[in-house]
Amino acid sequence: MPHAPTSPTVDAEQFYEELWAHVQPESSRRLLISALDCFALKGFEGASTREIAERAGMSPGGLYVHYRSKSDLLFQISRIGHQRNWEEIEAVVAAADRPTDKLVAFVDSFVIWHARFHTLARVCQYELQSLDGEQLATITEIRRRFQRELEAILDSGVQAGEFNVVDRHGIARAILSLGIDVARWFTGLGALRAEDVADLYVHLTLRMVGRAEA
């Protein structure tokens, strides 16, 4: 599935704006984007509510009009990030037919998300331990959908004789892990595009599941 040449930077920026567009009112949205920047720069523990408010052009007290706590901001960022990523995956997988096509669509979409939105993805992936119990349970429930969906695709591929896998749970985790770690190392600054990484990872995934022609 080689990608057509696109302009990922423009796409990413447009999509990024769209991602938060439903957060209303505008001051609430500004705070969320400011919190994301601060968490990405200093980590959840290192970022202060004062900095988050100032970066959004507001007084420290103004933050509490919209959010109960710093942890509430992290939860909203994480929930929107995970949910939108999941909705994209769900749509592309549903639109594909054979298990192989579903697997390709899943990996392609998952890798491109973690490359394009690497700042958001880093905060989503590396700050989970700062959520409180109930918040973490909500996010964990969304996260389990990715693993379940991937295991279901692997199962159906084995049944259809398309895949040959030794440990569908472990392989599903490995495929997700490879995609998630893209957020750590991908910068978008060099010549390497999100689509290039996705193409390679689709190829490697097909090999991992025993598609000999891959």
Next chain:
Amino acid sequence: MPHAPTSPTVDAEQFYEELWAHVQPESSRRLLISALDCFALKGFEGASTREIAERAGMSPGGLYVHYRSKSDLLFQISRIGHQRNWEEIEAVVAAADRPTDKLVAFVDSFVIWHARFHTLARVCQYELQSLDGEQLATITEIRRRFQRELEAILDSGVQAGEFNVVDRHGIARAILSLGIDVARWFTGLGALRAEDVADLYVHLTLRMVGRAEA
């Protein structure tokens, strides 16, 4: 390469102590281990020198007898972590013969390191941006050795007709990425052992490089 049953927890603890044993005097070592714990809990930006000193049973001023700054502590942790991981890899790869055996040894050692020492590995992998320019250059130089070694193994395996790879640079990065991300998700608390993950990842890596029998 299925692993013989071992007791990884005991091994990990013993090795963990040994890892820092050369840091002298003992108060300097205590501060380093305390800093590692604090960075793991709160991130570099979130951890204070006061907390680090207190956890080591020292006064805040005592820290500066041994280290110039919080960043200096992070650098020493990162340098020791990266260097010891590299030395292990270098030894097992040198002891292996064919390219396939070298690749197996590399992945096995790299994955086990990131699973057993996941707390250390997380700090090494996710706090790099808090190092200053010169410190980062030193760590980056060690990090490049892993990528170079892996690319050299892939090259020799292709020449020997053992591997079939489309993009040795990208595949080397993917293999490292898969190992590094183990530090994010592996807890050591469940039934899954570091050796189980290593065995699966060796299998998946052999498939990625086109070893059809894998």
